[in-house]
Amino acid sequence: MNLTTDIRQRIANYDWDAIGHTMDEQGYGLLSSALTAQECDELIALYADNSKFRTRIDMQRHRFGLGEYKYLAYPLPLIVQELREALYPHLAEIANHWAELLGENTRYPDTLADFLQYCHEHGQTRPTPLILQYQEGGYNSLHQDLYGEVAFPFQVVFLLSQRNEQYTGGESLLIEQRPRAQSIGRVITLERGSAMIFPTHHRPVAGTRGWYRANVRHGVSPVTGGMRYGMGIIFHDAK
Ligand SMILES: O=C(O)CCC(=O)C(=O)O
Ligand SMILES: [Fe+2]
Numbered sequence: 465m466n467l468t469t470d471i472r473q474r475i476a477n478y479d480w481d482a483i484g485h486t487m488d489e490q491g492y493g494l495l496s497s498a499l500t501a502q503e504c505d506e507l508i509a510l511y512a513d514n515s516k517f518r519t520r521i522d523m524q525r526h527r528f529g530l531g532e533y534k535y536l537a538y539p540l541p542l543i544v545q546e547l548r549e550a551l552y553p554h555l556a557e558i559a560n561h562w563a564e565l566l567g568e569n570t571r572y573p574d575t576l577a578d579f580l581q582y583c584h585e586h587g588q589t590r591p592t593p594l595i596l597q598y599q600e601g602g603y604n605s606l607h608q609d610l611y612g613e614v615a616f617p618f619q620v621v622f623l624l625s626q627r628n629e630q631y632t633g634g635e636s637l638l639i640e641q642r643p644r645a646q647s648i649g650r651v652i653t654l655e656r657g658s659a660m661i662f663p664t665h666h667r668p669v670a671g672t673r674g675w676y677r678a679n680v681r682h683g684v685s686p687v688t689g690g691m692r693y694g695m696g697i698i699f700h701d702a703k
């Protein structure tokens with residue numbers, strides 16, 4: 465791959481205060497134009513190269529939905545490594561703020577390397593960034609990506625395909641379940657190269673007696689035509 469090296473700068477250029485506020489308010493955030501069309505194409509092309517991946521999952525076999533995904537192997541492709549490293553400190557700051565709101569003692573370290581060290585000490589050593597592929601009819605059931613006791617509270621998904629040109633349907637879904645209430649469903653329409661930051665397991669919501677946890681699951685609605693690729697960056701490693 466002909467990798468660009470301005471990823472760190474691109475990530476640093478987002479208005480992270482504004483993203484933090486949006487995440488506090490709606491539970492997720494968007495990064496528009498995080499990847500160029502060429503980078504999206506390169507990542508899609510990478511999907512065919514099994515030497516870059518450690519595991520392939522047939523989603524139907526596990527009743528996770530319909531489609532497939534592959535977990536990248538270490539060392540991660542440079543662009544994925546750079547995105548994971550560059551996103552982490554901004555998200556750790558928001559994560560620490562959320563932990564405070566929820567009265568948790570957890571404090572996330574400032575660097576991805578330190579956080580991964582912590583994962584490794586807890587037996588979580590396998591890389592979790594993944595590329596997902598859905599054909600017509602494919603979908604991803606509502607789920608959470610937890611792979612052990614250590615879980616970073618946010619993950620990021622990048623849409624790699626061109627909506628309405630390469631595929632139709634296949635909307636990103638977030639379902640938020642508040643205690644003793646019915647769930648809220650959010651449909652997030654991503655553009656090619658854009659990304660969504662969302663909670664891995666829950667988000668703080670203001671109640672009449674302080675902040676409480678609302679459980680969040682994510683998924684993808686059925687693809688009605690064509691082929692849709694996404695790339696997920698999960699920060700905790702897996703057991
Ligand atoms: O394909 C998608 O957009 C959903 C990806 C997903 O489940 C994830 O990134 O964890
Ligand atoms: Fe997921």
